[in-house]
Amino acid sequence: MTTVRQQVLVLYLATSALDATVVGWSRYDGTGQTKPTTGDSDGPPYETGVAALQDGWRLLQMSPLLPPQPGHEYDVSFLKHEFLFEKLVSLPDTP
Template identity: 80%
Template sequence: MRQQVLVLYLATSALDSDVVGWSRYDGTGRTRPTTGDSDEPPYPTGLAALHDGWRLFQASQLLPPQSGHEYDVSFLKHEFFFEKVEDSPHS
């Protein structure tokens, strides 16, 4: 068994909001890592990834911005980690 990891960055903290960035890592060795190289995300929302069998195992903390920094540009803060565990082709 090998783990696949999908990281989705969503527009808001809601799982049904649009995907704005993503990374995918395949521990099975079937595919190479992707970091959002294409124009289309693997799923339109985090909820769509759940419907396809990905398990959510971590979501970023919701932290309010400090006063005076509400409009600063920084990292993508609505980060969700998903996983699938599948048979390895090498087993």
């Protein structure tokens, strides 16, 4: 029998397109095999969101596209192009 655990990957892309360059990320591993990583590590886990899909990650959510308010087009704020992915990993049960 196996146990299934979830891994979560949050990618922030340069634009709203899945093939845009990754500019920030966070990864969380429900299997307990790795510690959380953020954009401070060596480099992004994938170059684009499409690359994550090709590696088996399932896309769960995309940020809504919101136009800037007039007069605030150049304000610096949060990273707005967020994509949430998951992978389900099977682990063998230990006796």
